[in-house]
Amino acid sequence: MLRIETPGRGLLEITREVEDVVAKSGAIAGLATVFVRHTSASLVIQENADPSARRDLDAWLGRLVRDGDPLFTHTLEGPDDMPSHVRAALTATSVGVPIVGARLGLGAWQGIYLWEHRRHGSVRELLVHVGA
Amino acid sequence: MLRIETPGRGLLEITREVEDVVAKSGAIAGLATVFVRHTSASLVIQENADPSARRDLDAWLGRLVRDGDPLFTHTLEGPDDMPSHVRAALTATSVGVPIVGARLGLGAWQGIYLWEHRRHGSVRELLVHVGA
Amino acid sequence: MLRIETPGRGLLEITREVEDVVAKSGAIAGLATVFVRHTSASLVIQENADPSARRDLDAWLGRLVRDGDPLFTHTLEGPDDMPSHVRAALTATSVGVPIVGARLGLGAWQGIYLWEHRRHGSVRELLVHVGA
Numbered sequence: 001m002l003r004i005e006t007p008g009r010g011l012l013e014i015t016r017e018v019e020d021v022v023a024k025s026g027a028i029a030g031l032a033t034v035f036v037r038h039t040s041a042s043l044v045i046q047e048n049a050d051p052s053a054r055r056d057l058d059a060w061l062g063r064l065v066r067d068g069d070p071l072f073t074h075t076l077e078g079p080d081d082m083p084s085h086v087r088a089a090l091t092a093t094s095v096g097v098p099i100v101g102a103r104l105g106l107g108a109w110q111g112i113y114l115w116e117h118r119r120h121g122s123v124r125e126l127l128v129h130v131g132a
Numbered sequence: 133m134l135r136i137e138t139p140g141r142g143l144l145e146i147t148r149e150v151e152d153v154v155a156k157s158g159a160i161a162g163l164a165t166v167f168v169r170h171t172s173a174s175l176v177i178q179e180n181a182d183p184s185a186r187r188d189l190d191a192w193l194g195r196l197v198r199d200g201d202p203l204f205t206h207t208l209e210g211p212d213d214m215p216s217h218v219r220a221a222l223t224a225t226s227v228g229v230p231i232v233g234a235r236l237g238l239g240a241w242q243g244i245y246l247w248e249h250r251r252h253g254s255v256r257e258l259l260v261h262v263g264a
Numbered sequence: 265m266l267r268i269e270t271p272g273r274g275l276l277e278i279t280r281e282v283e284d285v286v287a288k289s290g291a292i293a294g295l296a297t298v299f300v301r302h303t304s305a306s307l308v309i310q311e312n313a314d315p316s317a318r319r320d321l322d323a324w325l326g327r328l329v330r331d332g333d334p335l336f337t338h339t340l341e342g343p344d345d346m347p348s349h350v351r352a353a354l355t356a357t358s359v360g361v362p363i364v365g366a367r368l369g370l371g372a373w374q375g376i377y378l379w380e381h382r383r384h385g386s387v388r389e390l391l392v393h394v395g396a
Contacts, residue, residue: 031163031297031395037239038242039185050340052337053349056335057353059335060329060346064328069192073184074184085189086192088178089189093177096228100391105299106301128230129228167360167361170373170374171374196328203320203327204320205320206317221355224356225356225359226361261295261360263395
């Protein structure tokens with residue numbers, strides 16, 4: 001199990017952590033499946049070159065899913081509680097990446113990101129399954 | 133194949149049904165992949181504690197994707213026909229969950245939900261694959 | 265690796281290409297995972313009957329994620345650069361489909377689509393993993 005500490009809302013790259021699990025598994029080919037064990041954080045595969053793409057992505061989603069939206073009744077944990085669940089539902093809880101030549105078969109510009117949706121940071125648990 | 137009857141639009145928990153498939157498979161470790169065989173229902177992993185989170189989630193998506201939106205031309209099955217396809221496209225048709233200790237490796241607050249997007253209920257077919 | 269040429273923004277069916285990979289693998293049961301190696305194209309399983317459903321889907325997403333939105337700072341490749349990333353993040357980079365009777369276990373009305381999010385066409389690379 002991976003434990004990743006997030007500094008707050010936004011995308012945090014975890015490609016290397018997933019690659020390490022694949023390397024340790026010894027798999028040459030197969031499928032790596034990343035799974036996040038939370039409902040207010042999620043996964044996304046996005047551009048790994050220009051950080052502005054990740055900032056824009058988070059800004060766009062923040063405008064679509066408004067903190068403190070009066071529609072929400074589930075607000076026990078604050079104005080970003082329910083928006084975090086919506087943001088997670090719109091993105092991915094699990095992602096499967098084929099393994100090619102003992103490495104993740106990502107495209108040249110792809111990175112795997114953990115997307116923290118709460119405003120404050122947290123420690124997030126992820127499972128990485130490597131299958132044949 | 134699982135056959136789940138939905139009472140109408142909204143989230144219906146299917147964690148136990150998926151757990152049963154995993155238990156019957158005898159797998160101790162591996163990957164369970166749930167797949168919904170429809171384009172107007174989908175899957176989401178969400179909070180299993182407070183039902184208000186699921187109601188808010190469905191209400192938010194219903195406001196984003198309006199039934200009867202005049203943009204839509206594909207309206208043969210009614211005002212919720214095309215919105216159901218959009219809602220399914222924005223969420224997940226398949227979800228992979230690692231198996232840990234012969235059980236789904238879900239977080240403490242996670243449940244697997246079948247999300248019915250049509251207003252009326254239906255019988256939905258799902259496949260659950262258990263792999264090593 | 266599949267290489268698919270897209271004619272521009274919109275959905276392009278790739279069900280047959282994926283079925284071919286499954287057939288060549290000889291798998292009777294298992295899991296096929298499709299993965300797109302780009303961050304401005306994605307995957308969706310949608311209705312394969314009426315083309316108007318795909319057009320409406322693309323039109324709806326185009327209205328939600330506006331080309332040239334002044335919110336975006338990552339605009340090096342033009343007004344559809346950042347919208348393409350957002351559209352990909354809201355849909356799927358990987359999809360897992362159980363194999364049943366040596367074929368994809370899709371529902372009667374389901375097809376697998378490559379969703380091009382850039383306005384101009386491109387050659388897109390996809391990986392298809394077939395596991396037991």
